[in-house]
Amino acid sequence: MNAEEFFKQKKALKKANRRGQAVEEAGMGLTSLMDIVSIIVIYLLKSYASDPVLITPIADQKIPMSRVDSPIQEGTPVYLSDRAIIVLEKKVQVLEAGKTPADVSGQLIGPLYDVLAEEADKAKQMAENRKTTWDARLILVGDERLPFETLVKVMFTAGKAEFTEYAFCVIRQG
Numbered sequence: 001m002n003a004e005e006f007f008k009q010k011k012a013l014k015k016a017n018r019r020g021q022a023v024e025e026a027g028m029g030l031t032s033l034m035d036i037v038s039i040i041v042i043y044l045l046k047s048y049a050s051d052p053v054l055i056t057p058i059a060d061q062k063i064p065m066s067r068v069d070s071p072i073q074e075g076t077p078v079y080l081s082d083r084a085i086i087v088l089e090k091k092v093q094v095l096e097a098g099k100t101p102a103d104v105s106g107q108l109i110g111p112l113y114d115v116l117a118e119e120a121d122k123a124k125q126m127a128e129n130r131k132t133t134w135d136a137r138l139i140l141v142g143d144e145r146l147p148f149e150t151l152v153k154v155m156f157t158a159g160k161a162e163f164t165e166y167a168f169c170v171i172r173q174g
């Protein structure tokens with residue numbers, strides 16, 4: 001028997017021995033999995049507990065700057081740009097260069113009133129279910145180029161829909 005035949009025979013013998021053995025599976029221990037899950041849960045709790053309200057500006061919106069340093073409180077956000085009024089990610093009223101169109105008569109913006117009144121009813125129901133009082137707060141996320149008359153109309157409409165507190169979203173300066 002030469003060296004090559006011996007090598008082949010030894011290789012075949014090792015192969016036969018391996019076939020009879022159970023296949024080892026690489027696995028992760030239960031302790032490691034519990035550590036990973038607990039780290040993820042703690043991270044999520046800390047990130048959600050930091051801010052009760054998450055405000056993300058809409059496209060082409062320039063939020064005003066301010067030196068005020070107070071945390072934003074929970075409420076219903078209303079986004080105001082020079083092109084539209086958006087509530088709950090729905091375009092409620094189209095604006096023309098930041099102004100309400102001519103078909104809006106007086107101070108009341110009809111489509112905005114309908115959405116805010118419905119949202120107020122939902123918020124009251126939720127507060128009643130939680131046995132808390134409804135704070136009737138509206139968060140106005142406005143564009144700094146928005147005309148004052150449009151802001152007045154939005155606040156008037158929100159007041160008619162039973163919102164009594166207004167918080168203006170600004171970016172802290174400095």
